[in-house]
Structure formats: C-alpha cells, structure tokens
Amino acid sequence: MNTFLVLLALLAALVVVSGLFLVATANRLDRLHVRTDAGWAALDAALARRAVVARAVAAGALGGERAEAMRVAAEGAESAPRPERELAENELTRLLADVERSALAAPLAAELSDAEHRVVIARRVHNDAVRDTLALRRRRKVRYFRLAGTARQPEYFEIAEPELDASTARPTPRVSARIVLVDPGGRVLLFRGHDPAVAKERFWFTVGGGVEDGEELRAAAVRELKEETGLGTTAEKLVGPVWRRRVEFGFDGHHYDGTEWFFLLRLDTAGTDIDTSGFTDVEVATIGTHRWWAPGELGDTGETVYPVQLAEFLPPLLEHGWDGRLRSIR
Structure with missing residues (x-):
C-alpha cells in the first residue's frame, strides 16, 4: 500500500511538473507571438514612412515619367496585400536606388536616408522574432499539445535591404539555374552558407548558381551540379523548370536582382557521395x-532555408510529379 501511494505521489508530481513546463512553454510562445506582431507593426510603420518620403521625393525632385513611376510604386507598396507586399516594396527600393541623392534638398535627403535605415533595422528585428517563434513552434511538444492555439504562423519578410550610402546603384541582374536534387528516399540536398558581409547569418540553399553569358539554363544547371557535387547528368534528365523565384539580395556588399530557375533531378541510387572539390x-x-533533408525536416526546422517555400512546394512535386506548369516560389 505504501509503495502504491509513493508511486501515485510520484505520478502526480510528474503530471504537475509536466503541466507547469507546458504552461511555461505556452507563455513563452505567447510572448514570442506578441514580439513578432510588434515587430511587424514596427516594420509596417517603417515601410509606410518610406513610401511617404518616396512620394515627397517624386514631387520635389523628379519629373515626368520618373515621378509618376515613383508615386505609383509608393502607392502600390502601401496598398499591396501581404503575399504581394515583398515584390511591391522591392520595386520601390529599386526606384529609390536610382535617385541621385546629391540632387535632393539636404532635409529631404536626410529624411530619405533615415527612412531607409529604419526599414533595414525594423526588417531585421521582425525576421529575428519570426525565426525565434518558428523555432519554438516547430518543437514536438508544442505541436503535439497544440500550444500555439489559433495563433497564425508568422512569416519572414524577404525584401532586399536598400543600400545605405550615396553611391547606391541599380541592382545587378543575375540569372541562376538551380537543381532540386532528390535521392531515392525523397531527401533533398542542401548546402549551408553565409554572406561574407553578414557572416553570423547562416542559411541553407539548393545546388546551383549563376548562368554565364550565352549559356543555356539547362547547361548551366548541369555544369553547376558537376562543380558543386561531382555528380554528372545530362540536360535531358532535368525536369522543368518547375519553379521560378524572383529575389533581390545582397552578397559581399553587392546588390543583385535575381531570377532563379529550379529544375528537379531524382537520383537512382542512395548514399551518393558528394564531392565539393570543384x-x-x-x-x-x-x-x-x-x-x-527529408521534406518533413524542412517543415520542422527553425533554420533559414531558401527558397522559403521549399517545405510547402517539394512534397506535392515528389508525390504527384511535375504537371508541366511553371510555378512562382518565394
């Protein structure tokens, strides 16, 4: 009887401790959601202020078609729904990059510089909050006990950060051919790297790279596959392009306007050695x-993966195959 009571007491203590732990985790998750919402509110306000300054630049320093294009871009950025907001904000960033800052009145130039700095800071704060929130939401105990409740899953806001000096130039166009390389088990190969200018921020990405002048997309994809993995294939074995991704990004201090084309390649054998000597x-x-990476791991990880919708788009592609439609992916 005494043994039974001891076991019962231990069980009750375990339930209480587990309950307290889950409550603490739920409270932490709630605070992270609040932090994410606050980060988005600050970012939204910073973007709105930049749009107002952009209209002032259009009215006071530009003329004709350039002024109209700036005004339309600013209004489009303000009114764009969330799924289209990133493209709209990138368009405004592109137009502002073409403005000759030395030709602006000093107060207006200072206002524009301050607005752009605030956008950069607010975006980083927001995305840091999203990263921490997603990392906690993806833990098993959070998913099993539905500790997130009905809170909407936060999303990164992926826009090119404006250059913060007076020598800003138009982003360099860059076309890339990428391969979604999948083994017989349905796992996709990803590399982990970083921008030399922001060494502490690591991210995962697919095989592939820039297309050289005069090079066909498929030929570029085959070449990049050989250089980065040591694996050979032919252009005919590539499926697609299945996805296209438009993205503006910085790398080693340079600003790029990128178009990425993704092909699917399934390997016939598992355990293939990857040779990065190239x-x-x-x-x-x-x-x-x-x-x-298994598709399920992509959905559970708190690390940054590009494209950000890979966990969403890859499973149906592997399950049903490619239906011949080119899809846009973020």
Whole structure:
C-alpha cells in the first residue's frame, strides 16, 4: 500500500511538473507571438514612412515619367496585400536606388536616408522574432499539445535591404539555374552558407548558381551540379523548370536582382557521395557543410532555408510529379 501511494505521489508530481513546463512553454510562445506582431507593426510603420518620403521625393525632385513611376510604386507598396507586399516594396527600393541623392534638398535627403535605415533595422528585428517563434513552434511538444492555439504562423519578410550610402546603384541582374536534387528516399540536398558581409547569418540553399553569358539554363544547371557535387547528368534528365523565384539580395556588399530557375533531378541510387572539390574560392570561403533533408525536416526546422517555400512546394512535386506548369516560389 505504501509503495502504491509513493508511486501515485510520484505520478502526480510528474503530471504537475509536466503541466507547469507546458504552461511555461505556452507563455513563452505567447510572448514570442506578441514580439513578432510588434515587430511587424514596427516594420509596417517603417515601410509606410518610406513610401511617404518616396512620394515627397517624386514631387520635389523628379519629373515626368520618373515621378509618376515613383508615386505609383509608393502607392502600390502601401496598398499591396501581404503575399504581394515583398515584390511591391522591392520595386520601390529599386526606384529609390536610382535617385541621385546629391540632387535632393539636404532635409529631404536626410529624411530619405533615415527612412531607409529604419526599414533595414525594423526588417531585421521582425525576421529575428519570426525565426525565434518558428523555432519554438516547430518543437514536438508544442505541436503535439497544440500550444500555439489559433495563433497564425508568422512569416519572414524577404525584401532586399536598400543600400545605405550615396553611391547606391541599380541592382545587378543575375540569372541562376538551380537543381532540386532528390535521392531515392525523397531527401533533398542542401548546402549551408553565409554572406561574407553578414557572416553570423547562416542559411541553407539548393545546388546551383549563376548562368554565364550565352549559356543555356539547362547547361548551366548541369555544369553547376558537376562543380558543386561531382555528380554528372545530362540536360535531358532535368525536369522543368518547375519553379521560378524572383529575389533581390545582397552578397559581399553587392546588390543583385535575381531570377532563379529550379529544375528537379531524382537520383537512382542512395548514399551518393558528394564531392565539393570543384567549389570556387568564394564557395570554399562561404559554404560550410551540406546534408540531405527529408521534406518533413524542412517543415520542422527553425533554420533559414531558401527558397522559403521549399517545405510547402517539394512534397506535392515528389508525390504527384511535375504537371508541366511553371510555378512562382518565394
């Protein structure tokens, strides 16, 4: 009887401790959601202020078609729904990058610089909050006990950050051919790297790289596959392009306007060795490791993966195959 009571007491203590732990986790998650909402509110306000300043620039320093394009872009950025907001804000960033700052009145130039600085800071704060929130939401205990409740899953806000100096130039166009390389188990190969200018921010990405002048997309994809993995294939074995991604990004202090085309390639054998001896000097310096990811792992990870919708788009592609439609992916 005494043993039974002891076991019962231990069980009750375990339930209480587990309950307190879950309550503490739920409270922490709630605070993270509040932090994410506050981060978005601050970012939204910073973007709105930039749009107002952009209209002032259009009215006071530009003329004709340039002024009209700036005004339309500013209004479009303000009114765009969330799924389209990133493209609209990137368009405004592109137009502002073409403005000759030295030709602006000093107060207006200072106002524009301050507005752009605030956008950069607010976006980073918001995305840091999103990263921390998603990392906690993806833990098993949070998912099993539905500790997130009905709170909407936060999303990163992926826009190109404006250059913060007077020598800003139009982003350099860059076309890339990328391969979603999948083994027989349905796992996709990703590399982990970083921007030399922001070494502490690591992210995962697919095989592939820039298309050289006069090079066909498929030929570029085959070449990049060989250089980055040591694996050979033919252009005919590539499926797609299945996805296209438009993105503005910075790398090593340079600003790019990128178009990425994704092909699917399924391997016939598992356990294929990846040979990275063909890496360029830049890749050697910026790519730390690689691994095969199961689709479920992509959805659970709190790490940054590009494209950000890979966990959403990959499973149906693998399950049903490609239906011949080119889809836009973020």
